[in-house]
Amino acid sequence: MTDPWIDRLSEYLDGELTPAERAALDTHLAGCRQCAMTLDELRAVAARAGALLPRAPESDLWPGIAQRIDAPPAVVPFSTRRRRFSFTMPQLVAAGLALMIMSGGGVWVLNHGGRATDMPKVAASPSAVLPISFADPHYDEAIADLQQTLQDGRSQLDPQTIRIIEANLAAIDQAIDQCRQALAADPANLYLHNHLAEARQRKLALLRRAAEMVNKG
Amino acid sequence: MEALALVAPVQAAFESDAAAPRDEVALAARGDVRAFEALYRTHLPRVHSLVRRMRAGRDADELTQDVFVRVWQKLGTFRGDSSFTTWLHRLAVNVVIERFRTEQASRARLHDGEEIFNTLAGPALTRDVGLDFEAALEKLPDGAREIFVLHDVEGYKHHEIATLLEISAGTSKAQLHRARMMLRKHLT
Numbered sequence: 001m002t003d004p005w006i007d008r009l010s011e012y013l014d015g016e017l018t019p020a021e022r023a024a025l026d027t028h029l030a031g032c033r034q035c036a037m038t039l040d041e042l043r044a045v046a047a048r049a050g051a052l053l054p055r056a057p058e059s060d061l062w063p064g065i066a067q068r069i070d071a072p073p074a075v076v077p078f079s080t081r082r083r084r085f086s087f088t089m090p091q092l093v094a095a096g097l098a099l100m101i102m103s104g105g106g107v108w109v110l111n112h113g114g115r116a117t118d119m120p121k122v123a124a125s126p127s128a129v130l131p132i133s134f135a136d137p138h139y140d141e142a143i144a145d146l147q148q149t150l151q152d153g154r155s156q157l158d159p160q161t162i163r164i165i166e167a168n169l170a171a172i173d174q175a176i177d178q179c180r181q182a183l184a185a186d187p188a189n190l191y192l193h194n195h196l197a198e199a200r201q202r203k204l205a206l207l208r209r210a211a212e213m214v215n216k217g
Numbered sequence: 218m219e220a221l222a223l224v225a226p227v228q229a230a231f232e233s234d235a236a237a238p239r240d241e242v243a244l245a246a247r248g249d250v251r252a253f254e255a256l257y258r259t260h261l262p263r264v265h266s267l268v269r270r271m272r273a274g275r276d277a278d279e280l281t282q283d284v285f286v287r288v289w290q291k292l293g294t295f296r297g298d299s300s301f302t303t304w305l306h307r308l309a310v311n312v313v314i315e316r317f318r319t320e321q322a323s324r325a326r327l328h329d330g331e332e333i334f335n336t337l338a339g340p341a342l343t344r345d346v347g348l349d350f351e352a353a354l355e356k357l358p359d360g361a362r363e364i365f366v367l368h369d370v371e372g373y374k375h376h377e378i379a380t381l382l383e384i385s386a387g388t389s390k391a392q393l394h395r396a397r398m399m400l401r402k403h404l405t
Contacts, residue, residue, distance in 0.1 A: 007391075007394065009394070010390065010393055010394035010397055011390060011394075016375075016390070038398075038401070041401035041404060042394075042397045042398070042401060044401070044404050045369070045397045045400045045401050045404060046369050046397065048350050048400075048404065049350075049365065049366075049369035049370045049400075050369060050370065050372075052266070052270075052350070052351070052370055053266075054262035054263040054265075054266040055262060055265070055266055055269075056261055056262040056265060057261070057265045057269075057277065057278055057281065059278070061257075061261070061265075061278055061281055061282050061285075062254060062257060062258075064282045065257065065282050065285045065286060065289075066250070066254075068282065068286045069250070069253075069286060069289045160404070197259070198259075198262060198263070
């Protein structure tokens with residue numbers, strides 16, 4: 001027979017139970033291993049969902065959009081257009097991100113077990129290759145605060161959740177590093193700037209989500 | 218229908234709108250195609266991912282194009298009350314929901330069986346956990362998946378989802394729980 005409390009676990013997780021219901025479920029959880037395990041699994045599912053990275057489509061959708069909005073064709077010499085599409089830096093970056101997600105996070109979790117920021121760099125240290133500054137004191141301060149919150153509240157999260165969060169942080173950090181290195185070679189590349197901004201925002205979003213989970217207890 | 222204008226999705230992490238400079242938005246609103254293309258390039262991954270996840274990949278490219286065409290058409294109505302990213306996301310969700318409504322007049326899909334998901338094997342052996350999870354997500358019934366993506370991926374609240382999908386908040390909660398219970402089998 002299914003435990004009736006199981007159907008309330010998502011509401012518990014999302015803080016949507018009344019204080020009385022929450023207290024009753026707390027009591028139940030203390031003695032029900034099945035519900036406690038299920039709650040951990042649901043928490044991990046929510047964490048995984050919150051850490052999903054955006055992915056661009058395989059093909060460029062702009063030509064179809066431009067046609068529909070009746071945009072004039074760009075006045076770009078054919079040779080330039082060819083060169084642009086043969087370069088495909090965004091595709092390379094996207095492939096790199098996908099590869100990192102596929103391999104980097106898993107390998108790091110299996111072999112390292114440390115903090116996300118301990119991940120080995122893919123190539124040379126960014127400080128050695130960056131010709132432009134990426135400093136953003138407000139962003140860095142927010143990241144540092146959130147990382148401290150997560151560090152302080154680690155004991156309140158189950159190990160699987162911690163593992164998922166750290167694996168995703170590591171993948172994002174690696175993506176940021178790769179974007180920075182690519183930008184060092186091509187500082188004016190709009191696509192790379194966009195990828196970097198997206199990765200940094202994703203890291204912020206993930207840390208905020210994790211900190212929220214810690215604060216919810 | 219503009220139901221999304223009534224709701225306020227929770228996307229605090231993106232409220233800063235660092236990826237959408239105001240001058241770019243303003244230029245695009247005045248008809249500057251190059252500025253609009255830059256906005257498209259900036260927001261394409263997130264918009265396409267939202268559409269793809271809500272639709273389990275179905276017509277994702279076409280719908281993403283629909284979103285940006287709609288953005289182009291409505292950009293003049295963007296007043297900056299919310300961030301451009303939030304505004305864009307509301308519009309994208311609306312486009313997806315309209316497509317679902319076109320396909321199915323009723324919300325019967327919220328009650329379809331779990332047998333679809335049961336065709337999935339257990340946890341995959343690959344370490345590509347992100348893509349495994351996305352693959353599992355695609356196998357969810359439409360209704361459960363929509364709600365899961367809106368709540369757990371995009372950060373909407375149940376009352377917002379209820380308004381968007383014209384269902385009760387209780388149904389939204391039940392479908393979210395159902396989706397999570399299905400997906401937990403694919404975590405390890």
